[in-house]
Amino acid sequence: xxxxxxxxxxxxxxxxxxxxxxxxxxxxxxxxxxxxxxxxxxxxxxxxxxxxxxxxxxxxxxxxxxxxxxxxxxxxxxxxxxxxxxxxxxxxxxxxxxxxxxxxxxxxxxxxxxxxxxxxxxxxxxxxxxxxxxxxxxxxxxxxxxxxxxxxxxxxxxxxxx
Numbered sequence: 001x002x003x004x005x006x007x008x009x010x011x012x013x014x015x016x017x018x019x020x021x022x023x024x025x026x027x028x029x030x031x032x033x034x035x036x037x038x039x040x041x042x043x044x045x046x047x048x049x050x051x052x053x054x055x056x057x058x059x060x061x062x063x064x065x066x067x068x069x070x071x072x073x074x075x076x077x078x079x080x081x082x083x084x085x086x087x088x089x090x091x092x093x094x095x096x097x098x099x100x101x102x103x104x105x106x107x108x109x110x111x112x113x114x115x116x117x118x119x120x121x122x123x124x125x126x127x128x129x130x131x132x133x134x135x136x137x138x139x140x141x142x143x144x145x146x147x148x149x150x151x152x153x154x155x156x157x158x159x160x161x162x
Contacts, residue, residue: 100147
C-alpha cells in the first residue's frame with residue numbers, strides 16, 4: 001500500500017478485513033493483527049472501525065494498539081533495525097551497539113529516520129543469546145557484532161538504496 005491510497009479505499013479495505021474474521025471470536029487484538037498484516041501498520045481509520053466492530057471504545061482499541069510494540073501506527077520504513085536488549089546481549093555490549101546505531105542513523109533512541117529509510121528499536125529478545133550482541137535487520141539476525149561492524153551493516157544498506 002502506498003501513502004497515496006485514497007481514504008475511501010483504505011476504509012473499504014478495513015471494512016473487508018473486519019467482515020471476514022478467520023475465527024469465530026473477533027477481538028480487538030485479532031482485528032489489529034489482521035489490519036497490520038494487510039497494511040503493514042494500523043491506519044488511523046482502523047481504530048474507530050475496530051471499536052465499532054468489537055463494541056469497544058476507541059480509547060480501548062488505541063490502548064491495545066499502543067501497548068504492544070509490534071503494532072505500528074505509521075507506515076513502515078524501508079528497513080527495521082532491532083537491537084537485542086535481552087540480558088545476554090545487554091551484558092556483552094547491547095548498549096554500545098544501540099549508541100552506535102543512534103549515531104549512524106542520526107536519531108536518538110527508538111524511532112524512524114526522517115528519510116523514512118530506517119526504524120530503530122529495541123527487541124526484548126532475538127533468541128540468539130550465544131551470538132550476542134545481536135541486531136536484527138529486516139528479520140535477519142546479525143551477531144557477535146562490534147559497534148563498528150553494526151554501523152558498517154547500516155552503511156551498506158544506505159549505499160545500496162534502490
